[in-house]
Amino acid sequence: MDFSFYFPVKLLFGRPIVEALTEALETALGNSSRHPESASVLLISDPGLAGTGLVERVTERLHHDRWCVSLFTEVRSNPTVEDVELALEVARANEVSALVALGGGSVIDVGKAIGLLMANGGTYADYQWHGRPIIRPILPLVAVPTTAGTGSEVTKVTVIGDPETHFKKGVLSPYMFPRVAVVDPELTVTLPPRLTAATGADALVHALEALLGKRSNPITDGLATAALTRAWRFLPRATRDGDDLEARREMALASTLAGTAFDQSGLGIIHSLAGPLAAQYDLHHGLCTALLLPHGLAYNLPALDNKRATLLLALGMPPSASDSEVVGEVKAWVSKLGLPTSLGEAGVSGPDLRALAEEASRMVLLPNNPRPATASDCQRILEKAH
Ligand SMILES: [Fe+2]
Structure with missing residues (x-):
């Protein structure tokens, strides 16, 4: 190593x-x-x-x-x-x-x-x-x-x-x-619920992609896991009650920890897809990461090695949870945030998905993803998120 x-x-x-x-x-x-x-x-x-x-x-x-x-x-x-x-x-x-x-x-x-x-x-x-x-x-x-x-x-x-x-x-x-x-x-504290949810989801996805990225190392793993645990637990609380100071503090820490981690370990397929999506539709970056989170994770889960156990522990799920159970829990978490849950709901048009996937497949972040992805793979993920 x-x-x-x-x-x-x-x-x-x-x-x-x-x-x-x-x-x-x-x-x-x-x-x-x-x-x-x-x-x-x-x-x-x-x-x-x-x-x-x-x-x-x-x-x-x-x-x-x-x-x-x-x-x-x-x-x-x-x-x-x-x-x-x-x-x-x-x-x-x-x-x-x-x-x-x-x-x-x-x-x-x-x-x-x-x-x-x-x-x-x-x-x-x-x-x-x-x-x-x-x-x-x-x-x-x-x-x-x-x-x-x-x-x-x-x-x-x-x-x-x-x-x-x-x-x-x-x-x-x-x-x-x-x-x-x-x-x-x-x-x-004064951030409205929707912006709290979208920015906080971005922090969670930074932590997730930093943990699973090919360039991750033992230090970024520690930072990413600490961030993931906090964002998973406290973002729904910070979104529900903006004055919940403990939740605000934990989310601020989660965001800083996740930033420190992904800066060194890189990001992955969710950010590769979120970039072109946000640019094309002028959508909030964090909202795009939230919309893509369950589907990007579903794509990566079959390719994870020992990181799978670390991930499930951080999310409070038993090691025996199946891929579909994990994705189901993540979908439920995103919907608790009160954000749109499909690309269609966010105003993304079906016929554009091919071009978005082509663009995502050329993103420099993508080779760091734990599972290789072609433009067709990217398109399938976008179709599932639509
Ligand atoms: Fe981000």
């Missing part, structure tokens, strides 16, 4: 964001004795969070701690390179030396992209899919997730959409990690 594990992110878990942010910025800048006034910080967020007053509270605290702060709060929910270019203009105009990304995966991904371009020059398109090499670490970034799902605060990847097709192309490098992740579970 040989593997590597590289994780350079300082994680501050559980402290209120307004209390933790100055320490996080000092750590990110690498010199805690430096006077905050000498560093210009860009706070990146989205219009929804700006409307809740959270951005204002955080900005006030940063001003109080004497940081020089500029704002970009226009990140859209499926950001494209246009969002990145707009935010980059603000970052350049203010000569910022650090970034705070306060929001869901979209906001954190835009933060990584700005940090990349500030440090390395060029445009986002230059770097996507292993184009131009990244030669310098991104600008110091503090990532503050407000959803429990993407795990972007602890990963070295950003995915930004093409403005015409909305298809998301990733940029990945060990230089792309945020310097600090501040995970304050209370920030997720």
Whole structure:
């Protein structure tokens, strides 16, 4: 057995964001004795969070701690390179030396992209899919997730959409990690049930695919199993009662653990199918993973080795459970979340499935899936999910 594990992110878990942010910025800048006034910080967020007053509270605290702060709060929910270019203009105009990304995966991904371009020059398109090499670490970034799902605060990847097709192309490098992740579970309390369910399902699928992926290793297995157990148990609770702080805390932890795991071990067939599906129909990424979860798992179950027992233990099922019983339980879990349970219900048209399957079969994530899959296999999974 040989593997590597590289994780350079300082994680501050559980402290209120307004209390933790100055320490996080000092750590990110690498010199805690430096006077905050000498560093210009860009706070990146989205219009929804700006409307809740959270951005204002955080900005006030940063001003109080004497940081020089500029704002970009226009990140859209499926950001494209246009969002990145707009935010980059603000970052350049203010000569910022650090970034705070306060929001869901979209906001954190835009933060990584700005940090990349500030440090390395060029445009986002230059770097996507292993184009131009990244030669310098991104600008110091503090990532503050407000959803429990993407795990972007602890990963070295950003995915930004093409403005015409909305298809998301990733940029990945060990230089792309945020310097600090501040995970304050209370920030997720105001998330509505549907978004809680969709983002949380994404976290569970990250954990599942990290556990089963070909590049998994004993460290990612431990992280993925801990994430899977938590998301399976606590997502229905967090969805049912948003004020259930224990469930919110466990989901925030599940998301961060799953992000740390899949960043190193890769993903699989569910994410390979979810990418083209979300782009084509402008659907929420997490919703796509929830819709595909039972069917992607059903495809993989016959090919699992000793991971099958680990998986069933994490899901609280007996080792004797048959494949169809496992899939039945997973379907019941997804339907408890109150999300659509078929692609048809989510507005996906039957005749498009062939083209979606072709696209999924070309995804770079797919070779990491425990069971090889052709375009026809992908199409059969989509048909079952329809
Ligand atoms: Fe995902």
